[in-house]
Amino acid sequence: QSDNEADQDSPVSRFQRYLRIKTAHPDPDYASAVAFLKSQALEIGLNARILEFVPGKPLLLVTWYGSNPSSPSILLNSHMDSVPAESSKWLHPPFSAVRTSDGRIFARGSQDDKCIAIQYLEAIRNLRSQNFVPARTIHISYVPDEEIGGFDGAAKFVQSKEFKELNVGFMMDEGQASPGDEFRVFYADRSPWGLIIKAKGTPGHGSRMYDNSAMENLMKSIEIMSRFRESQFEIVKAGEAANSEVISVNPVFVNAGIPSPTGFVMNMQPSEAEAGFDIRIPPTADPDAIRRRIVEEWAPARRNMTFQIIEKGPIRDYLGGPLMTMTNDSNPWWSVFKTAISEAGGKLSRPEILATTTDARFMRQMKIPVLGFSPMTNTPILLHDHNEFLRDSVFLRGIKVYESLISALSSFQEDVSSQ
Numbered sequence: 001q002s003d004n005e006a007d008q009d010s011p012v013s014r015f016q017r018y019l020r021i022k023t024a025h026p027d028p029d030y031a032s033a034v035a036f037l038k039s040q041a042l043e044i045g046l047n048a049r050i051l052e053f054v055p056g057k058p059l060l061l062v063t064w065y066g067s068n069p070s071s072p073s074i075l076l077n078s079h080m081d082s083v084p085a086e087s088s089k090w091l092h093p094p095f096s097a098v099r100t101s102d103g104r105i106f107a108r109g110s111q112d113d114k115c116i117a118i119q120y121l122e123a124i125r126n127l128r129s130q131n132f133v134p135a136r137t138i139h140i141s142y143v144p145d146e147e148i149g150g151f152d153g154a155a156k157f158v159q160s161k162e163f164k165e166l167n168v169g170f171m172m173d174e175g176q177a178s179p180g181d182e183f184r185v186f187y188a189d190r191s192p193w194g195l196i197i198k199a200k201g202t203p204g205h206g207s208r209m210y211d212n213s214a215m216e217n218l219m220k221s222i223e224i225m226s227r228f229r230e231s232q233f234e235i236v237k238a239g240e241a242a243n244s245e246v247i248s249v250n251p252v253f254v255n256a257g258i259p260s261p262t263g264f265v266m267n268m269q270p271s272e273a274e275a276g277f278d279i280r281i282p283p284t285a286d287p288d289a290i291r292r293r294i295v296e297e298w299a300p301a302r303r304n305m306t307f308q309i310i311e312k313g314p315i316r317d318y319l320g321g322p323l324m325t326m327t328n329d330s331n332p333w334w335s336v337f338k339t340a341i342s343e344a345g346g347k348l349s350r351p352e353i354l355a356t357t358t359d360a361r362f363m364r365q366m367k368i369p370v371l372g373f374s375p376m377t378n379t380p381i382l383l384h385d386h387n388e389f390l391r392d393s394v395f396l397r398g399i400k401v402y403e404s405l406i407s408a409l410s411s412f413q414e415d416v417s418s419q
């Protein structure tokens, strides 16, 4: 049951092999990841090709052709990259993929999101060995750079002619672990903005009291933004909304002062100061209202402030609608998804907005319905955390869930091309 069978060829050992590839930023080993996944795909009998929109950032596209190749296809997405890990703070080295005697597999990426990468392949391996024949074509995309925004990965992919040719009707992407025994599913992400506010002001001796110093101007903004943050957080604390349903505004850097060889000059008030914020906007919020708030309250010119919004991807679809996938009868894929989960013996909790951001936003921008889903129940949420792990039993059950999903989605006959 434990780790000494690591050399055996099994779904878990293949998962471990993938986990051992060092795909953490800032230097993810995409070449090894692509080589491994491609060899798996070929061994199963699938098609595999490598696309490279940006040199050094390959994307692997795996295809299982359906008997009905003109129907819109199913796309299963997984990013190959991982966030870094502080080795010294882990119980087991983050790229060892050690399996403990209780079945926990420790690795950076075990939840985010190398599990689904292998589960897609293992589910297809099993369906093929049962002689299942899909009607719709199924693609798996293994993309680079999700953790740093996806701009050289999924963003370029959706704009490509290769993507158009896939004729994707429905897509699945990563979700998040569920501590309880219901599976979680996500119909939207929050859209990320980076906001940098800059204050200018009157410089002067550190002992002087006067109005309109750069630090004073910046600190006023920070106070006002903290109050806004508090107001959003109170809604969450009162239980009126989930974390992912409000606008988060979190300070991530401040930069001011006049450097000296020993630190900062202490008796000079600087003429410039700036701060950076991570802002996440749920699809229900109005980005123009936030923009107005920034102009009028957070970085007003009257307080000698300027600002820069770094928009990290789309915030509306190409028709101007919110980036979300319907989870009601208007979306026929939703009922196929729901049924397939229950046929696999799973319970589903109420669809949620994801608090973080994934590549799904680029496909939702093209109006492709996307559900975020990672089949991990009874699992603590450890993405980006120390000691990220997944239980072998949870991993293996996930393969069964994808068998149910892939067979249902690929067999779904209704013509949805007019939707």
Ligand SMILES: CSCC[C@H](NC=O)C(=O)O
Residues within 6 Å of the ligand: 146, 147, 148, 149, 150, 192, 312, 356, 357, 358
């Ligand atoms: C600028 S998009 C960044 C994407 C990243 N995704 C996962 O953590 C995130 O910060 O949510």
Ligand SMILES: [Zn+2]
Residues within 6 Å of the ligand: 079, 112, 113, 146, 174
């Ligand atoms: Zn992820």
Ligand SMILES: [Zn+2]
Residues within 6 Å of the ligand: 083, 112, 147, 383, 384
């Ligand atoms: Zn992540």
